[in-house]
Amino acid sequence: MNEFLDVEAGERAPQRLRRKGLDLADQAIGRLDPMAAGDQKALHDVRRRLKEMRALPALLGQPENDFFRDAGAMLAEHRDAKAAVEAFDRLRESYAAEWTPRQFLKIRRALAARVPSHIDQAVVERLREGLLVERGQIAAWTVDEMTRDELWSALAKSYKRSRRGMRAALQEKTPERLHEWRKRVKVHWYHAQFFADVGLAKLEPHTDLLRKLSRKLGDHHDLVIIDELCRTAPELFGRPRYVKLFRQFIARRLSELEVDAESIGRNIFATKARNWEVRIRLTAWPPDVRLRMGPRKSPPPRSSSSSAVTA
Numbered sequence: 295m296n297e298f299l300d301v302e303a304g305e306r307a308p309q310r311l312r313r314k315g316l317d318l319a320d321q322a323i324g325r326l327d328p329m330a331a332g333d334q335k336a337l338h339d340v341r342r343r344l345k346e347m348r349a350l351p352a353l354l355g356q357p358e359n360d361f362f363r364d365a366g367a368m369l370a371e372h373r374d375a376k377a378a379v380e381a382f383d384r385l386r387e388s389y390a391a392e393w394t395p396r397q398f399l400k401i402r403r404a405l406a407a408r409v410p411s412h413i414d415q416a417v418v419e420r421l422r423e424g425l426l427v428e429r430g431q432i433a434a435w436t437v438d439e440m441t442r443d444e445l446w447s448a449l450a451k452s453y454k455r456s457r458r459g460m461r462a463a464l465q466e467k468t469p470e471r472l473h474e475w476r477k478r479v480k481v482h483w484y485h486a487q488f489f490a491d492v493g494l495a496k497l498e499p500h501t502d503l504l505r506k507l508s509r510k511l512g513d514h515h516d517l518v519i520i521d522e523l524c525r526t527a528p529e530l531f532g533r534p535r536y537v538k539l540f541r542q543f544i545a546r547r548l549s550e551l552e553v554d555a556e557s558i559g560r561n562i563f564a565t566k567a568r569n570w571e572v573r574i575r576l577t578a579w580p581p582d583v584r585l586r587m588g589p590r591k592s593p594p595p596r597s598s599s600s601s602a603v604t605a
Contacts, residue, residue: 307445307492308354308437314491315350318343319429323422330418332411334376340421341369347428349484353448356435361424368417374519375409381516385547398540401531405520442494446571449489452482454567460559467552469518475559476511483508496577500562507558514551517544 322343328336348362382402386393459475483504486497521544523530528537565573 307442307494308440310492311350311354311488312432312435312437314488315347315432315435316429318347318350319425319432322347323425323429326418326422326425330413330415337369337372337376337413341366341373344369345480346484347432349452349481350488351435352452352481353445353485353488354435354437355440355444355448356437359428359431361428365421365424368421369413372410372413374516375405377516378405378520378523379409381513381520384513385517385543388547388550389543393543398536401524401537401540404530405523445489445494446575449482449485449574450567450571452478452485453563453570456482457563457567460563464556464559469515472511472552472555473515473518476508476515479504479508479511479559494578495574497574500574503558503562507555507562510551510555510558514548514555517548517551520544521548 322340325333325336325339325343329340344362344365348358348366350356351358379402382398382405386398456475456478459471459478463471463475465471483501486501486504489495490497490501521541524537524541524544528534531537531540
C-alpha cells in the first residue's frame, strides 16, 4: 500500500506538487508579455502565480527563496494603484443609497491617474530571467522521500500561523496586523488548495471560507491604501471638508469589513491546530485509492526562445 495517494502511475503527491510548481512557473512566464502590454488580468495572474510559488516550498519542506518576495514587490505599485480604483468603486456601491453618482468623482479621477500605463520592460525581463532560474530550482527540489505526515504537519503549521495572526489582528485591530493576518491566511489558503489539487483531502468548504476571508481582508487593505493617500496628500483629492467626508465613508466600511472578517475568521479557526488536523485527516482519501489528477504529463518545457528551461 502506497503511503500517498497515487495521482499518476509512479508519481506520488509530493512529486505532483513539485510538478505543480513547474506548471505555475510556466504559467507566470507565459503571462509576462501580455502583462507588459498593459493587460491587467495578466498582471493579476502573474502576481497570483508568484504568491503560489512562494507558498509551495513551505509545504514541501524546501528553502524559501527571496526572489518571489522581491518579484511581488516589483509589481506592488502597479497592483495597489489599480486596486485603489476598484476599491473606490466597491465603496461607492456599498453606500449607493447615500452617495450620489457624481459625488467624489474627483477622488476617483485622482486615483485613476495614479495607475501606470505600462510596466517597465526592464522589470519584465528581470522577472523572466528570475522565473527561468527558479524553474530550474523547483525541478531539483528533493521531495521524493517525503512522508504523508510531513505534508500534513506543514498544512497544520500554516493553519496555526493563520490562527495566531487572527488573534493578534483582533486584539490590536491595526492595519498592519490585519494585513499580516491576510498574508498568513493566503498562504494557508494556497496550501489547502494544493492538498485538494492532488486529492489528499476534501477541503472545498474550508477553502471556500478562506477565499471569502481573504477577500474581506483584501478589501480592507485596499481601502487603507486610499485612506492613507487622502491623509498624506489631501490636496490631490479636493477641498479638505470634501476629503474629510469621504474618509468618514472609508472608516465606516473598514469597521464593517473588520466585523465580517472576525466572524468568518472565528468560524474557520475555532479549533486548535492539532485538533483541526485530526478532524481534517478524516476527509483524506485512503492511501491505496488511485485517482488521476490533471494531465498525464507536465507541459513540455518551453524553448529558450519562448522563455522556459528544461526541468
